[in-house]
Amino acid sequence: MARPSRIPRQIVDLMVRGGRHVWTLEQIAEDLAAAGQGADFSSVWRGVERLLGEGRLTRVGLDDGAARYELAEAHHDHVRCLRCHAVAAIPCLLGPGVVAAMEARTGYLIQTHSVVLDGLCPACRGGAAA
Numbered sequence: 001m002a003r004p005s006r007i008p009r010q011i012v013d014l015m016v017r018g019g020r021h022v023w024t025l026e027q028i029a030e031d032l033a034a035a036g037q038g039a040d041f042s043s044v045w046r047g048v049e050r051l052l053g054e055g056r057l058t059r060v061g062l063d064d065g066a067a068r069y070e071l072a073e074a075h076h077d078h079v080r081c082l083r084c085h086a087v088a089a090i091p092c093l094l095g096p097g098v099v100a101a102m103e104a105r106t107g108y109l110i111q112t113h114s115v116v117l118d119g120l121c122p123a124c125r126g127g128a129a130a
């Protein structure tokens with residue numbers, strides 16, 4: 001039986017190995033199982049909550065109901081496939097000049113943002129053209 005204390009490290013290792021850019025809880029459980037590290041769903045959830053609390057993971061809000069998680073790293077924005085829900089990282093689209101200009105325009109102090117570009121990933125785009 002997998003010891004619960006191993007799970008956070010296994011989750012981080014999984015994300016460092018890559019294969020995806022963001023993971024849902026279900027995908028974390030699937031990928032751990034595929035690596036022979038299967039764990040029950042509530043243990044995966046607790047592992048993710050612990051890593052969030054430690055600041056090692058961040059929650060990616062994509063506004064479609066499914067919470068996704070990624071390794072905490074320097075700010076970047078995302079591109080998403082509307083058909084298969086693949087997500088990839090892109091460099092930040094709003095330079096400091098844009099943020100300052102929007103602060104001047106709105107009077108808001110802007111502290112954070114996330115930009116998501118929606119479309120079709122290369123695989124789905126190929127399928128659409130066929």
Ligand SMILES: [Zn+2]
Pocket residue numbers: 021022060070076077078088089
């Ligand atoms: Zn990301």
Ligand SMILES: [Zn+2]
Pocket residue numbers: 075076077091092093094113114115
């Ligand atoms: Zn950005």
